[in-house]
Amino acid sequence: MMKPLIGIPMGDPAGVGPEIIVKALNDEHVYEYARPIVIGERKTLEQAMRICEIFLEINTVEEPEQGKFVKGTLDLIDLKNIDIDQLELGKVQAPAGKAAFQYIKAATDLALENKVEAIATTPINKESLKAGGIPYIGHTEILEDLTRTKNPLTMFQVHNLRVFFLTRHVSLKRACELITKESVFEFIERCVEALRVLGLKNPKIAVAGLNPHSGEHGLFGDEEVREIAPAIEEAQAKGINVVGPVPADSVFHFGLLGRFDAVLSLYHDQGHIATKMVDFERTISVTNNMPFVRTSVDHGTAFDIAGTGKVSQVSMVEAIRLAADYAPSFNSIR
Incomplete structure (x- = not known):
């Protein structure tokens, strides 16, 4: 060829x-x-x-x-x-x-x-x-x-780690406001379609948590409970291979190991720091x-x-x- x-x-x-x-x-x-x-x-x-x-x-x-x-x-x-x-x-x-x-x-x-x-x-x-x-x-x-x-x-890629970004060039405060059930669900669907076009037939996606330890069921912020987890559950009900929210201090490492085909980062620096620390x-x-x-x-x-x-x-x-x-x-x- x-x-x-x-x-x-x-x-x-x-x-x-x-x-x-x-x-x-x-x-x-x-x-x-x-x-x-x-x-x-x-x-x-x-x-x-x-x-x-x-x-x-x-x-x-x-x-x-x-x-x-x-x-x-x-x-x-x-x-x-x-x-x-x-x-x-x-x-x-x-x-x-x-x-x-x-x-x-x-x-x-x-x-x-x-x-x-x-x-x-x-x-x-x-x-x-x-x-x-x-x-x-x-x-x-x-x-x-x-x-x-x-x-x-x-999408960022470094070695085996692929990362998408729910929000990018906005303030951290504004990024948190943009993390809604609707936006997370829409992005999960878009990420899956993008990966399929790139050749991954049934990609597995992990959604990163926003708060420390993904909020510990609302103890450290309730975005995971109110917006992120419901979006993941809706995507799972539609047959999408997605898990999370996975705490951000470990999800990128697992992605690099190949446990997930891609990670959905919720804001700019969350994903940028992770990829560039692997190999700038x-x-x-x-x-x-x-x-x-x-x-x-x-x-x-x-x-x-x-x-x-x-x-x-x-x-x-x-x-x-x-x-x-x-x-x-x-x-x-x-």
Whole structure:
């Protein structure tokens, strides 16, 4: 079988995106499971190679299938949208934000046209997007609009541990207010569907508790009794393989051991801390509920080290691997 074609938008050219790409594609193992095609800008990537002291042949193509996909070669769709003489590494700047959006849009178009099977994204910068007149704050919002997807579902994966998030970018107080029987039940259903699309036929989900020891039957807060447990019971009555609430101090460990296929975290830091403590560099974001699989490194543009060659490629390699791993199951169902 042909290895999955994975589109890689270059990200903010002033950040570490170009560097992690050239480092990742210098890893021969990438070509064991994927055919990576970069959507970016040639001179920026050549600069990144000089910085990292890595020398790959850049094979510029018009269509993804024209790539060579062998170690020692970087296959590129060149948008030619950066003036390298004006680019300042490690700084917010309008041309970089505009270019980053163009790479994402081109990669998305290729995925919607079935010319790539998934995309693995590199970091972009919110301030650079704003300076470039791009009316989005991040990848999820861009992809939501470009694919006309309502409420893309984010999942983190690190090793065997998969984590979904009931609430994300809200205050902790607001997160507690959003934990209702209705919202928990809806999210359990969405998580199950997402996992099935990724190839898990009868996934087992654990819902994390909110309060210490999951509230000890109301002694330390009653959210579990009032909202969370009733939602789980309703899902179980519908035949969904879900358990909980499982105390948050143990549920992620059990998920890592494989006792559960995924954990539903109730708020942002609850799940982020758990995954990143397992392995910070290999924690990968997977965006579900779209017409294609999207994975992403879970770090930013790292302007403080852009241009130094110090950035690690481990997260980029893992994002490509995970995209290639999930793409066949996703596309067979789609």
